[in-house]
Amino acid sequence: MDLRLPSKVLEHIFSFVDSNEDRNSVSLVCKSWFETERLTRKRVFVRNCYAVTPAAVARRFPGMRSLTLKGKPHFADYNLVPDGWGGYAWPWIEAMAEKSPSLEELRLKRMVVTDECLEKIAASFKDFKVLVLTSCEGFSTDGLAAIAVACRNLTELELRECIVEDLGGDWLSYFPETLTSLVSLDFSCLDSEVKLSDLERLVSRSPNLKSLKLNRAVSLDALGSLLRLAPQLVELGTGSFSDKLDQEAVSKLAQVFTELKELKSLSGLWDVLPEYIPLLYSVCPGLTSLNLSYATVQMPDLVELLSRCSNLQKLWVMDLIEDKGLEAVASSCKELRELRVFPSGADVDETNVAMTEQGLVSVSEACPNLESVLYFCAQFTNAALATIAKTRPNLKCFRLCVIEPFAPDHKTHQPLDEGFKAIVESCKDLQRLSVSGLLTDKAFEYIGTHGKKLRMLSIAFAGDSDLMLHHLLSGCESLNKLEIRDCPFGDTALLENAAKLETMRSLWMSSCGVSFGACKLMSEKMPKLNVEVIDEHTPETRPDSSAVEKIYIYRTLAGPRLDMPEFVWTIHKNPEIGVSHLAIE
Amino acid sequence: MRGGGSELELGKSNLLPAENELELGLGLGLSLGSGAWRERGRILTAKDFPSVGSKRAADSSSHQGASPPRSSQVVGWPPVGSHRMNSLVNHQAVKAAKAEGEEVKQKNKDEPKDVSVHGSGFVKVNKDGVGIGRKVDMRAHSSYENLAQTLEEMFFGMTGATCGEKVRPLRLLDGSSEFVLTYEDKEGDWMLVGDVPWRMFITSVKRLRIMGTSEANGLAPRHQEEKDRQRNNLA
Numbered sequence: 036m037d038l039r040l041p042s043k044v045l046e047h048i049f050s051f052v053d054s055n056e057d058r059n060s061v062s063l064v065c066k067s068w069f070e071t072e073r074l075t076r077k078r079v080f081v082r083n084c085y086a087v088t089p090a091a092v093a094r095r096f097p098g099m100r101s102l103t104l105k106g107k108p109h110f111a112d113y114n115l116v117p118d119g120w121g122g123y124a125w126p127w128i129e130a131m132a133e134k135s136p137s138l139e140e141l142r143l144k145r146m147v148v149t150d151e152c153l154e155k156i157a158a159s160f161k162d163f164k165v166l167v168l169t170s171c172e173g174f175s176t177d178g179l180a181a182i183a184v185a186c187r188n189l190t191e192l193e194l195r196e197c198i199v200e201d202l203g204g205d206w207l208s209y210f211p212e213t214l215t216s217l218v219s220l221d222f223s224c225l226d227s228e229v230k231l232s233d234l235e236r237l238v239s240r241s242p243n244l245k246s247l248k249l250n251r252a253v254s255l256d257a258l259g260s261l262l263r264l265a266p267q268l269v270e271l272g273t274g275s276f277s278d279k280l281d282q283e284a285v286s287k288l289a290q291v292f293t294e295l296k297e298l299k300s301l302s303g304l305w306d307v308l309p310e311y312i313p314l315l316y317s318v319c320p321g322l323t324s325l326n327l328s329y330a331t332v333q334m335p336d337l338v339e340l341l342s343r344c345s346n347l348q349k350l351w352v353m354d355l356i357e358d359k360g361l362e363a364v365a366s367s368c369k370e371l372r373e374l375r376v377f378p379s380g381a382d383v384d385e386t387n388v389a390m391t392e393q394g395l396v397s398v399s400e401a402c403p404n405l406e407s408v409l410y411f412c413a414q415f416t417n418a419a420l421a422t423i424a425k426t427r428p429n430l431k432c433f434r435l436c437v438i439e440p441f442a443p444d445h446k447t448h449q450p451l452d453e454g455f456k457a458i459v460e461s462c463k464d465l466q467r468l469s470v471s472g473l474l475t476d477k478a479f480e481y482i483g484t485h486g487k488k489l490r491m492l493s494i495a496f497a498g499d500s501d502l503m504l505h506h507l508l509s510g511c512e513s514l515n516k517l518e519i520r521d522c523p524f525g526d527t528a529l530l531e532n533a534a535k536l537e538t539m540r541s542l543w544m545s546s547c548g549v550s551f552g553a554c555k556l557m558s559e560k561m562p563k564l565n566v567e568v569i570d571e572h573t574p575e576t577r578p579d580s581s582a583v584e585k586i587y588i589y590r591t592l593a594g595p596r597l598d599m600p601e602f603v604w605t606i607h608k609n610p611e612i613g614v615s616h617l618a619i620e
Numbered sequence: 621m622r623g624g625g626s627e628l629e630l631g632k633s634n635l636l637p638a639e640n641e642l643e644l645g646l647g648l649g650l651s652l653g654s655g656a657w658r659e660r661g662r663i664l665t666a667k668d669f670p671s672v673g674s675k676r677a678a679d680s681s682s683h684q685g686a687s688p689p690r691s692s693q694v695v696g697w698p699p700v701g702s703h704r705m706n707s708l709v710n711h712q713a714v715k716a717a718k719a720e721g722e723e724v725k726q727k728n729k730d731e732p733k734d735v736s737v738h739g740s741g742f743v744k745v746n747k748d749g750v751g752i753g754r755k756v757d758m759r760a761h762s763s764y765e766n767l768a769q770t771l772e773e774m775f776f777g778m779t780g781a782t783c784g785e786k787v788r789p790l791r792l793l794d795g796s797s798e799f800v801l802t803y804e805d806k807e808g809d810w811m812l813v814g815d816v817p818w819r820m821f822i823t824s825v826k827r828l829r830i831m832g833t834s835e836a837n838g839l840a841p842r843h844q845e846e847k848d849r850q851r852n853n854l855a
Contacts, residue, residue, distance in 0.1 A: 113696030114760065170701070196703040198757065200742055224703060329707055378698060380708065411698060438698045495697070520696070 045071040055080055074098055081105070083540055084122060084146065085565065088593045089130030100139045101165070102131065106146035108543045108587055109493075110518055112170060115545055115585070117569065119600040122146045124171075125155075126598075132159035140165035140191075147171070153178030157185035164216075165191040175200035176225065183209040190243075193221035204229035204252075210237050217241040221248035223272050223303065228252040231260070238264045245297075248272025251305045255280060259288045266294045273303035276311055276330070285314070293317040302326035312336050319343035323370075326351040328377045334389070338363040348372045348404075353379040354387040354411060361394035365401035374398055375409040378438060392419035399423040407432040414445040415472055420454025424461035433458060434469035440496035440521075443473040450474055456481035459489075466513075469493040479503040483510020490515040494522060501528035508532035518543040525582075526553035537563055541589040545569075549586055552579030557588070558606035565591050568604040695762060706759050709819050747775045747799070747830040758822045764814055768801065775830060802829050 078101040106122025207229040253274030328351040347368040451472040474497035483506035505528035525548040558566040569585035595607035746753040801813040804827040
């Protein structure tokens with residue numbers, strides 16, 4: 036009996052399949068499902084821009100309306116990837132301009148975006164609506180002007196933590212008077228002042244504006260007038276919160292905040308003076324997301340503020356909150372799902388000692404929905420980790436950064452192996468884990484044994500030997516991204532588990548003991564991987580036994596990169612260098 | 621074809637050694653006893669480092685060195701994004717400016733009123749004799765050494781149009797070359813790079829200039845430069 040469904044029926048059914056994970060499964064069933072699925076997919080995610088060519092993506096998904104791309108490896112955020120490594124948006128934009136001119140949305144993360152790219156976007160996609168650039172670099176405010184002037188249906192323009200060559204605030208004035216469709220504008224990472232009158236006019240003619248994130252240069256006074264024009268805002272990122280205002284201005288501002296009935300998310304608050312914090316009290320009960328990570332607010336003021344935020348689900352804050360402040364969060368913010376605590380000092384000497392492991396324990400014990408944690412702390416204990424594991428088995432993301440490398444449990448002076456064991460044993464749905472502190476190979480044996488759902492793992496200054504890598508590569512079945520720095524393993528575990536790497540998106544290793552010879556061997560034996568050696572030494576002068584500085588390995592269908600700088604080497608650059616016998620003494 | 625989300629599992633062959641040809645030398649099976657590992661040549665681990673609590677560590681940031689790395693000397697550690705790091709740096713610069721106001725040998729004795737890194741993180745760099753200047757992102761650098769490296773690559777590296785062979789590294793900071801690195805600060809004064817703590821420097825630098833040593837004689841002396849020159853002369 037022929038069970039084949041007509042493609043029209045299939046199309047209709049697939050229109051209910053949203054998640055790309057499901058769509059990928061759907062496309063594997065049979066050829067006709069593959070065909071129907073690819074013709075109907077609207078949102079395409081390419082999580083490694085070098086895993087596949089732009090042409091291939093454009094060919095497979097002719098109906099694409101939204102493209103999300105990621106470029107550099109995650110450790111680029113911490114300056115571990117040298118400038119010029121790659122991640123260029125241009126080939127993608129050029130290809131889509133030609134083959135997918137109906138593209139409406141582009142979201143890029145950790146990519147190099149030039150003004151030419153932005154001009155090309157402005158010129159090529161007639162119905163362009165959404166541009167979100169996260170941790171991108173390479174463009175100037177001139178490129179923004181090009182987008183502003185040409186994209187007549189723009190709804191979202193968001194620059195999140197980008198490095199932008201700031202040539203002034205004029206770009207904002209390029210939004211034409213006819214543009215009334217804006218829903219979200221985020222220019223918080225820019226430095227220059229924009230003209231307030233331009234901003235006010237833009238806001239007034241944008242009735243759909245829901246999210247506005249200003250940069251630091253926007254004064255408190257200006258904020259007041261903007262909020263008066265946009266009381267419907269759901270997300271607000273303020274500018275600098277520190278001008279000296281007179282009594283009248285302050286009470287007017289307080290009034291304006293009470294009008295923000297829809298506000299759910301608040302951020303910015305640079306330089307906020309303690310006397311202005313009460314201005315925020317009226318919006319606190321409605322907030323689900325609060326980002327105070329750039330606000331140097333001290334603990335007592337934080338307690339006052341947070342005790343009013345009973346609906347808070349996401350809190351980002353600095354360690355100025357201290358244990359006491361986190362206790363207040365524990366008792367007031369029962370809906371909390373995500374907590375991130377960032378260091379207020381740039382190194383361990385400046386870490387706030389009044390915030391310890393106890394703060395996180397308090398929140399874990401009291402907040403039943405807590406599932407995502409990022410916590411920077413001077414030191415930690417196995418007991419605390421065990422308590423967190425026991426009380427929060429629902430954790431999905433646990434990133435602990437003990438700031439001092441190799442720091443043991445500060446009470447027992449033992450490695451933190453047992454603590455992380457508790458975490459991976461108890462939190463069965465854990466998908467993302469960052470470990471730190473003093474860790475032996477044992478810790479990784481535990482992670483390999485129990486971390487079956489782990490997709491992303493970040494490791495620094497840990498382990499004793501190749502065993503650590505072997506446990507991870509052989510044990511963590513769902514491992515997708517592994518990034519390791521400054522760990523003392525060599526070639527053996529990597530080579531023995533080489534096949535694993537084809538099941539993962541990528542592996543980053545820097546300042547470890549992997550030799551050049553091993554890299555060559557892997558390159559030769561695993562053609563579906565790109566093995567990139569990032570090292571200042573030229574391959575001719577580099578002996579096989581020497582450890583290389585940085586290695587980035589990723590699976591790819593696109594073959595070797597054509598845009599590698601000098602300091603990135605793959606075997607395709609020097610195919611005549613044969614693979615020598617690998618001898619490990 | 622996996623142009624979309626890459627959640628597909630290719631296979632669960634996580635224990636399969638890739639190919640027989642992979643020469644491992646140790647002929648290891650999968651039961652790796654940790655004892656066997658230790659006997660082979662191994663890389664230094666935490667156990668080789670003196671007391672972990674020591675904060676007065678040596679200057680080496682290599683993990684092969686004798687002391688554990690201080691987190692402020694290690695690139696990319698703590699793992700805080702650069703935007704956030706800049707904010708921290710500004711915050712510390714304010715504190716440092718207040719604490720070190722008297723000790724700093726600067727013409728500008730007043731605390732900078734606004735120490736935020738306003739304006740672009742990029743500053744112009746010009747080298748005497750070279751018509752075209754470059755721009756360097758101060759925020760992407762963590763130390764003078766880091767910056768000097770970048771500048772040396774920019775102006776004296778292999779990517780130069782006329783350079784065919786590798787040029788000897790410049791040592792812009794220690795006075796051993798014929799060029800010195802100078803900067804123009806917020807007040808418009810030209811100073812030798814390297815006198816003040818890095819964090820203070822990046823908040824006050826407006827422009828950089830690589831000038832010939834002879835020209836730089838009028839600028840404030842550098843004690844560190846003297847020490848380094850002596851050390852170099854002994855090498």
